[in-house]
Amino acid sequence: MKVALIGVGQAGGNVTERLARFDADMGFEAVQGALAVNSAEADLESLQFVETQLIGADRVNGHGVGADNELGTEVMQSDIQQVLDGLDGRVTSKAEAVFVVAGLGGGTGSGGAPVLVHHLQRIYDIPVYALGILPGRNEGALYQANAGRSLKTLLREADSTLLIDNDAWHEQGESIESAFETINERIAKRVGLLFAAGEAVNGVGESVVDSSEVINTLRAGGVAALGYATEVASEDSGENITNTMSVARQALLTGTSLPDATTADSALLVIAGRSDAIPRKGVERARRWLEDETGSMQVRGGDFPMDSDRLGALVLLGGAERSDRIEAFMERAREAKDAQEAEATDHAEEFADDRLENLF
Numbered sequence: 001m002k003v004a005l006i007g008v009g010q011a012g013g014n015v016t017e018r019l020a021r022f023d024a025d026m027g028f029e030a031v032q033g034a035l036a037v038n039s040a041e042a043d044l045e046s047l048q049f050v051e052t053q054l055i056g057a058d059r060v061n062g063h064g065v066g067a068d069n070e071l072g073t074e075v076m077q078s079d080i081q082q083v084l085d086g087l088d089g090r091v092t093s094k095a096e097a098v099f100v101v102a103g104l105g106g107g108t109g110s111g112g113a114p115v116l117v118h119h120l121q122r123i124y125d126i127p128v129y130a131l132g133i134l135p136g137r138n139e140g141a142l143y144q145a146n147a148g149r150s151l152k153t154l155l156r157e158a159d160s161t162l163l164i165d166n167d168a169w170h171e172q173g174e175s176i177e178s179a180f181e182t183i184n185e186r187i188a189k190r191v192g193l194l195f196a197a198g199e200a201v202n203g204v205g206e207s208v209v210d211s212s213e214v215i216n217t218l219r220a221g222g223v224a225a226l227g228y229a230t231e232v233a234s235e236d237s238g239e240n241i242t243n244t245m246s247v248a249r250q251a252l253l254t255g256t257s258l259p260d261a262t263t264a265d266s267a268l269l270v271i272a273g274r275s276d277a278i279p280r281k282g283v284e285r286a287r288r289w290l291e292d293e294t295g296s297m298q299v300r301g302g303d304f305p306m307d308s309d310r311l312g313a314l315v316l317l318g319g320a321e322r323s324d325r326i327e328a329f330m331e332r333a334r335e336a337k338d339a340q341e342a343e344a345t346d347h348a349e350e351f352a353d354d355r356l357e358n359l360f
Contacts, residue, residue: 001195001211003032004098006083006092007050008116010043011133011180012036012102017049019195024049028196037083037116039075039108040064052344053086055079055112065107072111078221080119096211097127100158104150106144107137114153121157124217129192129224130158133183134329136146136166140268141336148333160218160318162191163225164190164257165325183349189284190228190257194314197270198305207283209270209302217300220265220319223326225258227251227315233277233308240311244271244282245289252293255295256315258325263318266298267291272312274307 007016013036023031034050041062044052049167052063056075065071076083093099100117102109113130120128132154135143169186170179171322197209218224229250234240248269252262271283287301294317304314320326 001197001199001214002030002032002094002096003195004032004087005094006087006098006100006116007034007036008076008100008102008113008339009038009106010040010103012100012109012113013038013043013047013050013052013104015131015184015187016101016132017047018184019192021049022170022188024190026192028192028199030192030199032092032095033087035086035090037086037108037112038064039072047353051086051090053083053281053303054081056108065111067105067107067142067146069111071109072107072109073115074111075108075110076115076261080115081249083116084119084123091124095126096117097129097215098124099131102150103133103135104144104147105133105139105152110146110150114150114157117157119153120287127159127218129218130154130161132161132163134165136179137332139166140160141339144333144336145340148330148337151330151333155222155321160221160224162257163223163326165259165329168259174299175206190314191227193228193272193304193312194226194270194316197314207302209268209300209304213268213300213302214316217266217268217298217316217318220298222262222265223258223321223323224318225256225261225264225317225320225323227256227317228312228358229255230310230312233273233311237277237279240277241279241282242286243311244279244313245286247271247311248286248290248315251315252290256317258320258323260325261317261320261323262293263320263322264294264317266296266297267294267300267318268314268316269299269301270304270314270316271302272304272306272314273308273310275303278305282302286313
């Protein structure tokens, strides 16, 4: 699937660079162009592999918006034409979709990504998707509230929003800094492999996945989630039937970007590995299991032949917003917003007592 990437904000820029680098290192050629947009100049300077664009210089002087996503919305609206001009030559005629990548808890990405998606929808005939990163439970109330508002707007504007929960793809006990590094690496590998499906084939599979199946799976709109798992392939193709079922189960039940998200309107199962190691019977059996588990009759399945001694499974879910994980996150975001509004009460009124004199 040939894509153009636009990272917005710090997390969006970092993930976009990782995705572009992974695609180039693997030789997939799925990423046709990449641009990182931010209001913080220092965050852009750390990116070496993608083109960059500063916005909001007249408002924040290159210092960022300080997790104020309303200000992030304003600076993107003010400089939207500059950003669209910067996409010239990056969204080529070969691109089959545009992905706007952003962390949803901060300021520039949270506020700016929905604005950018809205304007891209007016310009391009190809799908415009969002890849949004949700803050973890321990990242603070401000980030929860920001992400709730941002996600609600993205779901309205984007053709589909692929969500990654920061609590999903890192090891327990990691520091925040190392956890972000781990998450970014895993996003790059998993989403990068999804983009590459049908683009770079080593050998000929029996039923090779192509980009139209990815697009059709995401056609359900709403929230999308991505699962991944891998294990060593057996030399015995018969044993790989069991291995294929195993990695498919792990990808959905323990390896998704939205833990516990199993109900979906549509799904795509991609089994990656050497052509001679991918058992057709195993792929079909895993696809039927995925139908039962997701409750969807729109489950596609196929191969992604690649030179590897492992069997891997990618499970893409479309229309997964009914999951308990999403409901729990939105409730957390609402509680955080209510707490913010309660703190905004003018406490100075409590001290408006004429019996006390001011110090000055």
